[in-house]
Amino acid sequence: MTISPETAVHEVRRGRSSQERTAAACGEARRLSGRIVANGTLRAALTDRTIEVENPATGAGIGAVPRCGREDVDAVVSLAHTAWRAWSRRPARERGALLMRAADRLEEESEALACLSALETGNALATQARGEAATMVDILRFFAGLGGELKGQTVPAAPGVFQYTRRESMGVVGAIIPWNAPLMQTASKIGPALMAGNTVLLKPAEQAPFAVLRIFEILQEVLPEGVANCLTGLGEEAGRFLVEHPLVRKITFTGSTGVGAEILRGAAGKIVPVTAELGGKNPNIVMPDADPRRAADGILRGLRLQRQGQSCSAGTRIYIHDDIYDTVIDRVIEAIPAFRIGDPLDERTQVGAIISREQLARIERYVGLARDTAGASILCGGKRPVVQGFENGNFYTTTLIEGLPVSSEVCRDEIFGPVATVARWHDFEEVLAEANDTNFGLAAVIWTQNLARALDFVDRIEAGFVQVNQFSVAEANIEYGGAKMSGMGRELSVESMVQHFTWSKTVLINGNGAEE
């Protein structure tokens, strides 16, 4: 491979030690501390209250962001509303060209953004944050190319009458995201919203705001003032005020099902549409005819260890047919210790730290419940590992639990950590019924060589994102989202941009009787 000047710089950056990367990312977090992005710039908030942000791998503080209240939300929404008309009237392809330039700038900064994200989320740079930064750029480029797709329809009418629909932008979009994959989630929100002619105010999660603030700071280099804004704060304050603000005409939310329900209630009061990407408790079913090696690999992938299992679409309910149960589960258990847990900014780390002490306590509570359940056994994990030099970090070993009753909270609740239940099954109808016996309906996976069985599963499983013989992620060009209490509306894809970030205006023009 020839090394161009750009790749040489990249290689040098990659060659840095984890301490150097951590120091650089901490410096960046300090620089962004106390700031929001509005008025086309990184600036102080009106409030002087702040929220401390911790490094999940050490427990040390890395900075503090404004705890914005109603005053800040009002001020920034009003700026975004003012910017909306001019932005929406720009030709769509021109908006796309600007978005494309923004994606290029983000790509140039992707290594620094990935390090900053790894620092605050605890996600490993090598297995998650770096790839996520690339996905962020990819998603933005995808939407930047969709200027020509904001189309309506012409519908036949009486002679002399012209009937058509046009897609219009909605106004200010309020976007709220969680902490588990903030680079990707930011792109999934702003890409379609901005391309469709809306302006945005995004609130990142309290735990991981800095990389998102930096993304918005970079966007200001390219986009007009007021088009893309970001403020920080608590969900029940800034998040709620954003949802309830009268000038916010669309909400796009990713987060837990409980908060999703609250947001829907808030939005109902002013009749605005909500896209909600919520929690999951996803079945991963291995049929007796599956290739055990591929199925074991798929189970490991499904655990989403690159995010410490903190993934909405993780396969956390594993069902393996009795015929191949021992072969498959032995392979999985054997492979797990090879996933190296450690400093997220160390190039060799594959599994980083759990986001917070609260989340770690939640995981431990569920594993404790399993331990106290008669008949249940912990097949592997179930403890905090010792990570030298990171003794105060929120690390947890990958945990598989067998023998729990279906009614157990461990089987029913979304734990959001590296914990999965494993069950042996004999009868397909029973396992399918069990897979569907949940309020969630996000993702589902089956492993089989039998095409008819696979299609039958696709037909009857109640989930929005179904895969056969792979455990992967949705790309930008296909829609993604949940059924049942896992969500409402869809993200990614041309269709979701048109359906969820524009509204349809119907126009009837009667040319009859017009002067000749």
Ligand code: NAD
């Ligand atoms: P969370 O629901 O606690 O918080 C998400 C965001 O909502 C944060 O920014 C938070 O500040 C804000 N918020 C909290 N209360 C609010 C309120 N009353 N009004 C407005 N905003 C409020 O979720 P989390 O713990 O940050 O993330 C984990 C959850 O996200 C899991 O349930 C996971 O499944 C889900 N998730 C879903 C998807 C998906 O695509 N379906 C993707 C990633 C994460």
